[in-house]
Amino acid sequence: MVQNSENVDDRIMSLLREGGSHAESGFRLLMEQYQERLYWQIRRMVFEHEDANDVLQNCFIKVYRSSHTFEGKSKLYTWLYRIATNEAITFLNKKKQRMATPLDAGESPLANRLRADDHFDGDEAQRKLMAAIETLPDKQRQVFNLRYFDEMNYADMSELLGTSEGALKASFHHAVKKIEGFVRSCD
Amino acid sequence: MKNNEDLRDELKNSPFLKEMKERPSDGFQVPKNYFQHLPNEVMQKVKEPTFAPVQQPSWLERIEQFMQSLIQPRYALALASVVVLVVAGVVFLKDKNATTTLPAMAEVQLADISDEELFAYVSDNISDFNRQQMLEASGPELPEVKVQQKTPTLPKIKAQKPEMKEIEAYLNDAIDDIDLEDLEAMF
Numbered sequence: 001m002v003q004n005s006e007n008v009d010d011r012i013m014s015l016l017r018e019g020g021s022h023a024e025s026g027f028r029l030l031m032e033q034y035q036e037r038l039y040w041q042i043r044r045m046v047f048e049h050e051d052a053n054d055v056l057q058n059c060f061i062k063v064y065r066s067s068h069t070f071e072g073k074s075k076l077y078t079w080l081y082r083i084a085t086n087e088a089i090t091f092l093n094k095k096k097q098r099m100a101t102p103l104d105a106g107e108s109p110l111a112n113r114l115r116a117d118d119h120f121d122g123d124e125a126q127r128k129l130m131a132a133i134e135t136l137p138d139k140q141r142q143v144f145n146l147r148y149f150d151e152m153n154y155a156d157m158s159e160l161l162g163t164s165e166g167a168l169k170a171s172f173h174h175a176v177k178k179i180e181g182f183v184r185s186c187d
Numbered sequence: 188m189k190n191n192e193d194l195r196d197e198l199k200n201s202p203f204l205k206e207m208k209e210r211p212s213d214g215f216q217v218p219k220n221y222f223q224h225l226p227n228e229v230m231q232k233v234k235e236p237t238f239a240p241v242q243q244p245s246w247l248e249r250i251e252q253f254m255q256s257l258i259q260p261r262y263a264l265a266l267a268s269v270v271v272l273v274v275a276g277v278v279f280l281k282d283k284n285a286t287t288t289l290p291a292m293a294e295v296q297l298a299d300i301s302d303e304e305l306f307a308y309v310s311d312n313i314s315d316f317n318r319q320q321m322l323e324a325s326g327p328e329l330p331e332v333k334v335q336q337k338t339p340t341l342p343k344i345k346a347q348k349p350e351m352k353e354i355e356a357y358l359n360d361a362i363d364d365i366d367l368e369d370l371e372a373m374f
Contacts, residue, residue, distance in 0.1 A: 024230070027233075028226050028230065031226040031229060035222055036222055039222070040215075043215055044213075044215075049215075049216075049217060053221075053225075056225070057228065057229055060229045061232055064233045114214075119218065120215055121214055122215070125207065126213060129207050130214075147197075149213065151194055176197070176198065176201050176204060179204060180201050180203055180204065
């Protein structure tokens with residue numbers, strides 16, 4: 001059960017600092033508290049469940065190994081989100097290097113993959129939306145996802161991404177225009 | 188709620204994204220009970236020896252790690268190359284300095300030697316000096332010495348007395364080559 005309170009973060013950090021079995025309890029609490037939010041952030045960046053699962057598990061392993069480096073200067077979720085997105089971007093870069101030229105040049109390779117994905121039941125329009133999001137640069141994709149899917153306000157987003165609110169608004173506006181243009185070009 | 192209204196406003200010129208936002212799902216799904224099982228899966232992985240949490244090393248351990256890193260082949264090679272270059276540089280510069288300052292040092296040291304000592308040294312090692320060195324060392328105040336060059340004398344060859352028969356044979360051979368005019372000129 002997810003609890004919404006900064007007290008939970010304090011409890012998590014306190015347990016992690018105590019070490020031993022307390023640290024394990026703290027880490028379990030951290031995962032229960034944030035796994036879903038982090039999963040959806042990662043899933044909307046890498047699109048496929050298996051990839052999102054790998055990235056999220058790696059992210060948690062990194063968090064466990066480096067929990068002593070968290071100084072509490074930012075919110076716990078901000079720290080976790082940065083680790084998760086860095087892990088997702090690293091994963092995407094490695095995947096890009098592995099991927100050869102798409103076999104079917106007529107349709108987005110992602111749309112093909114989503115059609116075959118057991119964990120995606122969206123229709124053609126939703127596949128098109130994901131293919132359009134995939135064309136955005138990594139940072140702009142993060143901004144778009146946080147605003148469009150999570151409906152996060154710009155002040156929180158600014159704290160999370162370390163970017164000014166004005167720059168984030170402009171980035172979202174350009175992302176929306178790009179996606180509309182992509183969809184029109186597909187019709 | 189305000190965020191949601193603001194977002195609708197931001198999407199007013201994007202009919203596709205506005206329509207997609209109205210849908211209850213974006214098409215992504217997760218396997219059944221995925222989030223219930225994930226913490227256990229992660230905990231199993233972090234408990235493996237390779238994922239033990241990293242403790243902050245002490246300053247002594249840091250020094251030890253640094254020293255060990257120097258023994259790594261690539262660092263050791265780099266260090267050895269640097270040491271060789273430094274030693275070569277020092278030797279080269281030392282030689283250069285030695286050659287440039289040697290005459291000055293020699294002059295200083297020679298000034299400390301008394302005349303008696305110099306005469307004694309030259310007398311003992313007279314065979315090591317050639318004439319030119321001695322002339323140069325004598326200075327301009329010494330009277331010019333005329334050196335008589337001996338004319339080289341050819342070694343005396345003991346002539347063998349020829350036999351009469353050989354003289355007659357020689358004259359018979361030579362008589363044909365001598366002109367009459369030459370003979371008259373001889374007498």
